[in-house]
Amino acid sequence: MMPWSRRLATVGSVAIVAAGLIPVYWTLVASLSPEASLFTAPSLIPTALVFDHYRALFAGLAFWRPIRNSLVVAGTTTVFAVAAGSLCAYAIARLRFRGRNLVLAAVLAVSMFPQIAVVSPLFLMLRQVHLIDTYPGLVLPYMTFAMPISIWLLVGFFRQLPPEIEEAALVDGASRLQAFRKIVLPLAVPGVTATAILTFLYCWNEFLFALTFTLGPERQTVPVAIALFRGQYQVPWGQVLAGSVVATIPVVLILLVAQRRIVQGLTSGAVKG
């Protein structure tokens, strides 16, 4: 390939990616601008940096509550989904049994269920057992997407591990369970971590269930809290933008830590767009 076309391609990809980042950057700048300049001409260069909106956002610890709720719900869901998911994924990836492909197909099918198709029965079920507006009342519904996604990703990771090491352990007289615990799991740590990170990301971003199964600020997660942010007469944009930045911080960290694995998971078709 000729160098000029390479150069053109590089310029092109940098330009497109940079254009995509402008809204993020501008949100950051706007969230640090004084209220008055929010509604005048927009500027990519900050004129004055003020933390008013962040101070207002956390005043009376108001925004800590949704952050805590999101962390608790996303964290708990991730732990359960990855724990049960890795057992199931190991069975699918490594044990030969009848119905194995059927199980995998079912898991994949469930990961494609639209949320709206399960939201009303889940609501009735949770209401029946008095779990509306509670943490378990969010963790359980979150399993509908967290569980199949973790299984699907983990099957991919387990299949990448060389079977020979495990085989050697079995020949040496280890039981399946020992081989799984002592050989496979330690080797699978990077894959399990990546799966946990992606699952957490999905839980952190989820909106429809959190909107439906919470009743007030006590249990609302970050996306719901920001979306329902309303002043008495108008949207307090400064705080909304500050909240958006806060909600994006963990996402940026996750991307930086796990980008390679995320790309791998994305392109294997496991992950929703």
Add this chain to the structure above:
Amino acid sequence: MFLSRPRSTADTRLAWLFAAPALGVITTIAAFPVVWTFWESLHLHDLRMPWLARPFVGAANYREAISDPRAWSALAHTIAFTGGTVTLELGVGLVLALALSRTRPGIGVLRTAALLPWAIPTVVAALVWRFIFESPGGFANALLSKAGLMEAAPAWFSDPYAAWVPIVLADVWRTTPFMALLLLAGLQSIDPSLYEAAALDGAGQLRQTIDITLPLLRPAMLAAVVFRSLDAFRVFDVVYVMTGGGPGTATEPLSLFAFRVLFRDLRFGYGAALSVLVFVVSFSLALLWLRLTRLNEEE
């Protein structure tokens, strides 16, 4: 293979034991509710009128949907949204993927940076784009007024057609990185020797792209389009946050209409019927996607 050891009965028992917790959870909170939704859609179930109990009404809820102009326009909105966003994503995503595939140093950094819009919460994306269009200090209006077109700028969120612009832009912005990555994976699986041979035969960059890249990328493009469509068809978050379906119901997609019928009108039977519609379309696309990707793998 190592699986040939005579352990298969023990393996089978262990496999089901291992799979049981996950499968139990999936069955209880995903498979069972979907069946419930189907069942509910055949009943009259109005939470505001508990004295009516829950009588079986057959296809009455579906008949209501067919004669409900709001359901038809919600369906039309959903199809238009899906078609519009996926087409734009494919266009921009293809350009980005082609550019990225020829970028040698720095592709990792660019790929990470490109993923950011995809990874941030949809709610945040929607709010940011709403601000871009809504505020007089937002970029959309600033750009238009710089171009001297301020007079022509509509009141974005009170015009039934203009309100689609920010919605579609926000969604395209958010999902194009995903499309680009899918296509990039497809591009990287094309045998480089084809390009070398073409170059020897004197084919230029453009010729190579048209005659080699695009035809060979077609299966990957098709699979990506189907996958994105099944996701776009159930759109909810973006519209809920940006316009709430308004002005009026001018931007209301099926999922949002179903959600309103369920949780504002508390008509669970009719809402279930509408949800079943979303499920059937979206799930058919999912099955098609599975077929396509399996075919691609077999090739």
